[in-house]
Amino acid sequence: MGNPTGFLEFSRVEIGHRSVEERIKDWHEIDRPLANRVLTEQASRCMDCGIPFCHAAGCPVKNRIPEFNDLVYRGRWREAADNLHSTNNFPEITGRVCPAPCEAACTLAINDKAVNIKHIEYQIAERAFAEDWVEPIRPKFRTGKKVAVVGSGPAGLAAAQQLARTGHNVVVFEKDDRIGGLLRYGIPDFKLEKQIIDRRLEQMVSEGVRFEPGVDVGQDVSASFLRRTFDAILLAMGAGQPRELKADGADLGGVQFAMDFLPQQNRRVAGDPIASFGDKAIYARDKHVVVIGGGDTGSDCVGTSIRQGARSVTQLEILPRPPEGSNPTTPWPNWPVIMRTSSSQQEGCQRRWSVLTNGFSGVGGHVSELHGCEVDWSQCPKGWEMQQRPGTDFTLKADLVLLAMGFVHVTHDGLIHDLGLKLDGRGNVVVDQWMSNQPGVFAAGDTVRGASLVVHAINHGRQAAKAVDQWLKSR
Numbered sequence: 001m002g003n004p005t006g007f008l009e010f011s012r013v014e015i016g017h018r019s020v021e022e023r024i025k026d027w028h029e030i031d032r033p034l035a036n037r038v039l040t041e042q043a044s045r046c047m048d049c050g051i052p053f054c055h056a057a058g059c060p061v062k063n064r065i066p067e068f069n070d071l072v073y074r075g076r077w078r079e080a081a082d083n084l085h086s087t088n089n090f091p092e093i094t095g096r097v098c099p100a101p102c103e104a105a106c107t108l109a110i111n112d113k114a115v116n117i118k119h120i121e122y123q124i125a126e127r128a129f130a131e132d133w134v135e136p137i138r139p140k141f142r143t144g145k146k147v148a149v150v151g152s153g154p155a156g157l158a159a160a161q162q163l164a165r166t167g168h169n170v171v172v173f174e175k176d177d178r179i180g181g182l183l184r185y186g187i188p189d190f191k192l193e194k195q196i197i198d199r200r201l202e203q204m205v206s207e208g209v210r211f212e213p214g215v216d217v218g219q220d221v222s223a224s225f226l227r228r229t230f231d232a233i234l235l236a237m238g239a240g241q242p243r244e245l246k247a248d249g250a251d252l253g254g255v256q257f258a259m260d261f262l263p264q265q266n267r268r269v270a271g272d273p274i275a276s277f278g279d280k281a282i283y284a285r286d287k288h289v290v291v292i293g294g295g296d297t298g299s300d301c302v303g304t305s306i307r308q309g310a311r312s313v314t315q316l317e318i319l320p321r322p323p324e325g326s327n328p329t330t331p332w333p334n335w336p337v338i339m340r341t342s343s344s345q346q347e348g349c350q351r352r353w354s355v356l357t358n359g360f361s362g363v364g365g366h367v368s369e370l371h372g373c374e375v376d377w378s379q380c381p382k383g384w385e386m387q388q389r390p391g392t393d394f395t396l397k398a399d400l401v402l403l404a405m406g407f408v409h410v411t412h413d414g415l416i417h418d419l420g421l422k423l424d425g426r427g428n429v430v431v432d433q434w435m436s437n438q439p440g441v442f443a444a445g446d447t448v449r450g451a452s453l454v455v456h457a458i459n460h461g462r463q464a465a466k467a468v469d470q471w472l473k474s475r
Helices: 036-043 053-058 065-073 077-085 091-097 117-130 154-166 195-206 223-229 258-270 274-280 296-308 415-419 454-473
Strands: 146-150 169-174 210-213 232-235 255-257 288-292 312-316 350-352 355-363 366-380 383-388 394-397 400-403 407-409 441-443
Touching: 036 065, 036 117, 053 065, 065 077, 065 117, 077 117, 091 117, 091 195, 091 454, 146 154, 146 223, 154 169, 154 195, 154 232, 154 454, 195 210, 223 415, 232 454, 255 258, 258 274, 258 296, 258 400, 288 296, 288 394, 296 312, 296 400, 366 400, 441 454
Parallel strands: 146 169, 146 232, 169 210, 232 441, 255 400, 288 312, 288 400, 312 350
Antiparallel strands: 355 366, 366 383, 366 394
16 A cells, blocks of 8 residues: 555544435435545555455455555546456445445454445446446457346346357346346335446447346246257346245235335336336335334335335344444454444334244234234254243234345246256255256356345356356357
């Protein structure tokens, strides 16, 4: 680093947010980027450590973090952008929605606050677009090979871009009416405005990627058609099977999966008419909302419900409240399991931990109350065991219950079944060097890993694309 004592001279400066009073009235992104002078100081905190664990252990795509920090400090932004894009297809997205495992692994985080890596990445990406440095990277020649990518989430898009740049003819099939998958319909606009996706898609179209939205492969297009038409197939549909809640009354009206709720609001923001939802419309206005699940999806449900005008929002988590500050069971450079409060939770949400939902009751077929109790967790020879705590039964008003308990695996009905793919014990597609048990059929992202981070999906997409390219060249 150009300033070897920067980490001693400057403390970490957190990015700001628009005020709660302002931001809950719209669907725009909430962050206030740091000024250039402050960002330069923050980049100088990178301490030129012997082994950059941020890169080696923290970042799934292996961003060369010390290098781009140094380039930002020296004002060499174009080089920083080239450096970042060499490992990450979509830094403008990870700079917004990634939880930043790189920062947890930062050497400075051993006894101080980590370098603000995620925001520096965000600023590099935004500078690159503002300066028109993001240009199509077209191949020098075309191979004539055709590759079908099924799914347009982060894994599918990363794979498609890499394959197109290698010279293959790539077609991306997406069952929804717009391209983007989880990025488009799983993440609220206040975290990721959709023009951010659209401008990157323009680059990909210029590079030769062809998009086919509104095509449900396995229904509209058969598996046999793909096998006949394409030289290789890459499955990147994500882990779309939600974890169900087995409780009395879970079939009442108003008990909804999060991924039935969140995409509707994204469609409203995109301009879809409200009438298009018909009797399937899910809206939180004037309702007592209970969100079951304490992860990112649950947090997104909280922020969306508040913006829609919910009367109250309560978020329930079955696991115990994590410790504040540090956790000896997850030491550096591991991702620390500690108490975190998201920007959505700061907007007005009651949170409860160690809570088990036992059932629901309602009136006229629609939910009106949630019945639960508190639980204790203890470690046994077979692992952690949960027991209900006597005398802790409670009831909550609940006009809308949103199930955000995670996703178990890729949806098996349709394409996975039709292709005859081997699955592991958790229901994920089994791959060897990214190829399934069917020659020429590859898989990546949550389809293989189970529900995970956007940055893991991008890494999978890039690695799988490399495997597809090598396989095609060997034929």
